[in-house]
Amino acid sequence: MKAAQWDPAQQKVVVNEVSKPIPGPGQFLVKLASASLCHSDLMSMAMPHTEPITIGHEGAGYIEEIHPTAQNKGFKIGDSIGFTYIVNYCDDCEGCEIHNNHCLNKKSRVNGFNEPGLFAEYATVDATSCIILPKQLPPETSSPIFCGGITAFHCVDSCELQSGQWLAVVGCGGLGQLAVQYAKAMGFKVIGIDINDDILENSKSQGADAVFNSRTNPSYIEEAKAYMDRGPNKGADAVAVFSAAPAAYKSAPPLVKLGGIIMVVGLPAEGVTFNALDIATGKYRVKGDSTGIPRRMKKAIDFTAKHSIKPEIETHKSLEAVNGMVERMRNGELTRRQVVQFA
Secondary structure (H helix, E strand, O other): OEEEEEEOOOOEEEEEEOOOOOOOOOEEEEEEEEEEOOOHHHHHHHOOOOOOEEOOOEEEEEEEEEOHHHOOOOOOOOOEEEEOOEEOOOOOOHHHHHOHHHOOOOOOEEEOOOEOOOOEOEEEEEHHHEEEOOOOOOHHHHHHHOOHHHHHHHHHHOOOOOOOOEEEEEOOOHHHHHHHHHHHHOOOEEEEEEOOHHHHHHHHHOOOOEEEEOOOOOOHHHHHHHHHOOOOOOOEEEEEEOOOOHHHHHHHHHHEEEEEEEEEOOOOOOOOOOOHHHHHOOOEEEEEOOOOOHHHHHHHHHHHHHOOOOOOEEEEOOHHHHHHHHHHHHOOOOOOEEEEEOO
């Protein structure tokens, strides 16, 4: 089969012929309908690799084959499914109750990092990581929901907001735009903040009440607070940072109200730092969320289907497009999620 692989020797993504995978115990073989690019894929390519590795951890498709040990799981050949990006976990220990990447009984692996990724015609996935897609979410366009959409939903859902309260979304790329849609569907008011006017325009069209460019507008924090009309010392009830830029995280404390929540989603290479005294004295609280564990998916998928939430996507019909997609992401040129659709 064909797979888009990061080649460390050439320092680019190339399309190679590789062996079609065989499902192991507890696994399905999936024929991919679509796969999408995520900023986390850049982290994978920055890791030390000696051999080419198939990238990508967001995918959706159709069950092609079921290992005998994965039968009687409520799935059948031909089902359209989405799935998380972790394989080889027990789904039964204390670690798996938090995140399957923390499994205490098995050495879990991550698609596109230390497990072949999903920019390929076929992949093997753990049956326990899968969910059947409702008809409103066809697999040909739903790959960005896994993990981006689920992460965005969990993040907004974990902000502890009530209808009518304010959420500031910092970083309005693919995940941030989904967060805007989820937040509006939950009844929240939304401020969008980014450094790209085209991205901000997309966020506005998806429901953001107001948007601000933090690069070109030095007064964006004061203007955002003024727009919320809550006084100069009171900011958003929650601030969700989807950007991996250190500057995005520096903007969060002055944007959030006293006692509000800062949600950590974006992953800066050097980590994040908050003022310990601010946290100790309750000036704000810091939380984080991600795709979480598979059993949390149903709530996210049901909500996504019910409210017709869809990622803004740019589709490509060939794996040959992946290297260009990666370069455009590195250059900050993307305004929509990049999706490869398989024939």
